[in-house]
Amino acid sequence: MAAPMELYCWAGGWGLPSVDPDCLAVLTYARFTGAPLKVHKITNPWRSPSGPSFPTATFTASGCETMWKGAVVCSLLLQLTVAVTGGRPCSARNFGHGSLVCECGANYCDTLEPVSLLPLGSYVKYESNKAGSRVERSEGVLHNDAPGKETLTLKIKTSQKYQKIKGFGGALTDSAAINILALSPKAQTNLLKSYFSEQGIEYTLVRVPMASCDFSVRLYTYDDSEDDFELKNFSLTEEDTKMKIPILQQAQAVAKKPLALYASPWTSPVWMKTNGAMTGRGTLKGKPGDRYHKAWANYFIRFLDEYAKYNLTFWAVTAGNEPTAGDIIFYPFQCLGFSPEHQRDFIAQDLGPALANSSYKGIELIILDDQRMMLPYWAEVVLKDPVAASYINGIGIHWYLDFLAPIDLTLSITHHLFPKYYLISTEASTGSYFWEPRVVLGEWDRGSKYSHSILANLNNYVTGWTDWNLVLDMEGGPNWSKNYVDSPVIVDAANDVFYKQPMFYHMAHFSKFLPEGTQRIEIQRSKWTDLEYSAFLRPDGSAAVVVLNRSHKDVPFVISDPGVGHIEAVSTADSIQTYIWERPKEASAEPPAQQ
Numbered sequence: 001m002a003a004p005m006e007l008y009c010w011a012g013g014w015g016l017p018s019v020d021p022d023c024l025a026v027l028t029y030a031r032f033t034g035a036p037l038k039v040h041k042i043t044n045p046w047r048s049p050s051g052p053s054f055p056t057a058t059f060t061a062s063g064c065e066t067m068w069k070g071a072v073v074c075s076l077l078l079q080l081t082v083a084v085t086g087g088r089p090c091s092a093r094n095f096g097h098g099s100l101v102c103e104c105g106a107n108y109c110d111t112l113e114p115v116s117l118l119p120l121g122s123y124v125k126y127e128s129n130k131a132g133s134r135v136e137r138s139e140g141v142l143h144n145d146a147p148g149k150e151t152l153t154l155k156i157k158t159s160q161k162y163q164k165i166k167g168f169g170g171a172l173t174d175s176a177a178i179n180i181l182a183l184s185p186k187a188q189t190n191l192l193k194s195y196f197s198e199q200g201i202e203y204t205l206v207r208v209p210m211a212s213c214d215f216s217v218r219l220y221t222y223d224d225s226e227d228d229f230e231l232k233n234f235s236l237t238e239e240d241t242k243m244k245i246p247i248l249q250q251a252q253a254v255a256k257k258p259l260a261l262y263a264s265p266w267t268s269p270v271w272m273k274t275n276g277a278m279t280g281r282g283t284l285k286g287k288p289g290d291r292y293h294k295a296w297a298n299y300f301i302r303f304l305d306e307y308a309k310y311n312l313t314f315w316a317v318t319a320g321n322e323p324t325a326g327d328i329i330f331y332p333f334q335c336l337g338f339s340p341e342h343q344r345d346f347i348a349q350d351l352g353p354a355l356a357n358s359s360y361k362g363i364e365l366i367i368l369d370d371q372r373m374m375l376p377y378w379a380e381v382v383l384k385d386p387v388a389a390s391y392i393n394g395i396g397i398h399w400y401l402d403f404l405a406p407i408d409l410t411l412s413i414t415h416h417l418f419p420k421y422y423l424i425s426t427e428a429s430t431g432s433y434f435w436e437p438r439v440v441l442g443e444w445d446r447g448s449k450y451s452h453s454i455l456a457n458l459n460n461y462v463t464g465w466t467d468w469n470l471v472l473d474m475e476g477g478p479n480w481s482k483n484y485v486d487s488p489v490i491v492d493a494a495n496d497v498f499y500k501q502p503m504f505y506h507m508a509h510f511s512k513f514l515p516e517g518t519q520r521i522e523i524q525r526s527k528w529t530d531l532e533y534s535a536f537l538r539p540d541g542s543a544a545v546v547v548l549n550r551s552h553k554d555v556p557f558v559i560s561d562p563g564v565g566h567i568e569a570v571s572t573a574d575s576i577q578t579y580i581w582e583r584p585k586e587a588s589a590e591p592p593a594q595q
Contacts, residue, residue, distance in 0.1 A: 111200070140567065142567055156543060166463040168466070173209055174213070176487075177244050203259075213333070260315035320338060323369070371400060372405050411460040427466060471491055487501075542580055
C-alpha cells in the first residue's frame with residue numbers, strides 16, 4: 001500500500017470549527033479515491049508546507065477514516081463537509097437548531113454545477129435533507145419491468161398540461177442591500193453568485209420596493225415635497241443609487257438569463273394621503289381620476305424612468321403592497337389602503353392609462369399583492385370591470401394568513417374564474433408571527449414550510465414564488481419598526497461571512513431545476529401518502545418531479561413515466577428531492593392541453 005499522504009489541517013475548535021478549504025478538498029479527494037491519508041490537526045491558520053493541493057470544486061465527500069494521535073479525526077472534520085452536487089462542498093456549521101447552515105465568505109463558498117442531463121434511460125436526482133445533504137446529486141436508471149403493486153406509484157401524465165412557470169426569487173429590500181454591502185467585495189460576489197449564477201440556485205425573479213418599507217432604516221418616499229403634483233422634485237435616494245441599483249446590476253452580470261424585476265410601492269408621499277402619515281389607516285385623497293390619483297400613477301412612471309437610466313428595466317409592477325393594511329388603525333409600518341373597488345377604478349382611470357401611454361406599455365400589472373384569503377372576491381370586483389381588466393396581467397398573493405384560507409377555495413377557484421390572469425406568490429417569510437423566534441440558524445422545518453407552500457401553490461395554478469428579503473442580519477433586520485423575520489441567507493458582518501440556511505436549499509430545488517417556460521403536468525398517486533409532489537415538463541423536453549417528505553421516516557415509492565420507464569426511489573426522512581430525466585422527442589411532442 002502507498003504511504004499515507006500527510007495533511008495539516010487548521011480547525012478553529014471542536015465546537016463549531018471552521019476548516020481550511022484546501023484541507024476539505026484533500027479530505028474529499030481521499031474519500032473519493034480511497035487514497036491513504038494521515039491528518040494532523042493544527043491550531044493556526046497555515047497550510048501544509050509541502051503537501052499537494054487539490055481544486056475544491058472537483059470532489060464531493062461524505063466521510064472518511066484517518067488518524068491523528070490515534071483518534072479518528074477526518075470523520076469529525078467531514079461532519080462539517082456536506083456534499084453539494086459536483087460543485088464546491090458546503091462548509092457546514094451546526095448552531096444546534098436541528099440541521100446545518102453552509103458558511104460562505106470572501107475566500108470560500110459552496111457551489112452547484114449547471115444542470116446536466118443523462119442519456120435516455122437514466123435520471124439524475126438532487127436531494128437535500130435534515131441530516132445534512134445539500135442539493136446532492138446522484139444518478140440511476142429507469143426500469144421497464146412492472147413495479148410492485150404494493151409500492152406507492154406516482155404516475156405522470158404528460159398530455160394533461162397546466163400553467164407555465166415564470167420563476168422563483170426574492171426581494172431586494174433596503175435591508176437586504178445594506179447586509180450585502182456590509183460584506184467585503186469578494187464575499188458580496190459569492191453571495192450574488194449563490195443566488196443568481198449557474199454556480200448557484202439561479203433566481204430569476206427580484207421584487208424591488210418602490211422607496212421605503214419596514215425593511216428600511218428610515219421612512220421616505222421619492223417626492224416628499226408638499227403638493228408636488230407634477231413630481232418636479234421626484235428623485236431616487238441613496239438607497240437606490242448607492243445600494244439597490246449597483247446590486248441589481250451585479251446580480252444581472254452574474255446571471256445567465258435576464259432577471260425579471262418587479263416593483264411594489266408600500267406608500268405614497270404623505271401629502272397624497274388622507275391621514276398625512278406613512279403608517280396607520282389611510283388611503284389616497286380624493287377619488288380616482290383626480291389630481292392625487294393621477295400624480296400617484298405618474299409616480300410609477302417616474303420610478304421606471306429613473307431606473308431605466310441605469311439600464312434596469314422591469315417585467316412588472318404591482319398596484320401596491322398589501323392594500324388591505326392601509327385600512328387597519330395604527331398599522332405599524334408603511335401602507336396605502338385600497339378596497340378592491342378603489343383599486344379597480346384607480347387602475348381603470350389612472351394607473352392603467354399611465355402605463356399604456358408611456359414607453360412602458362409592455363410592463364405587466366399585478367393586482368392584490370396581499371393575502372390569498374381576499375380571493376376570489378378581490379379578483380371578481382376588479383377583473384369583472386372590462387376597462388380595468390384590459391390593463392391587468394396577474395394576481396399577486398402573500399402567504400401570511402394561508403391558514404385562514406383553503407387553497408382550493410381561493411387560488412383554484414380564482415384560476416377557473418379568470419384563467420387569462422396568472423397567479424404569482426409575491427411574498428413569504430418565516431419567523432414573522434409574534435410567537436416565533438426571528439432568526440433560527442439551521443432550522444430544517446422552515447425550509448420545509450417553503451417547499452410545502454411552493455408545491456401547494458404550483459399544484460393550484462401559481463406560476464412563480466417570491467421569497468421576502470434575500471438577505472438579513474443575525475437579528476433578522478435591520479427593520480426600522482423592529483418587524484424582524486428570518487431569511488434564507490443571514491449575514492454576520494462582523495466576521496465577513498454569510499450563512500445559507502435550509503430555506504436557501506429548499507428554494508434551489510425549484511429555482512434551479514424549473515426554469516421559465518417549464519409547464520406543470522398531471523401526476524397521480526396509486527394510494528394515499530404523506531409525500532407532497534408535483535410534476536413538470538421542462539423547456540428542453542425533459543421531465544421533472546419534486547418530492548417533499550416532511551415525515552421522520554423514509555418512504556419507498558416509484559415514479560412512472562408510461563412509455564419511458566419508471567424510477568425506483570426512496571424519499572428520505574425530512575428531505576426534498578428533484579428528479580429529472582430525458583424523454584424521447586416523440587414522447588415529448590404530445591398535443592398541448594390545459595385545464
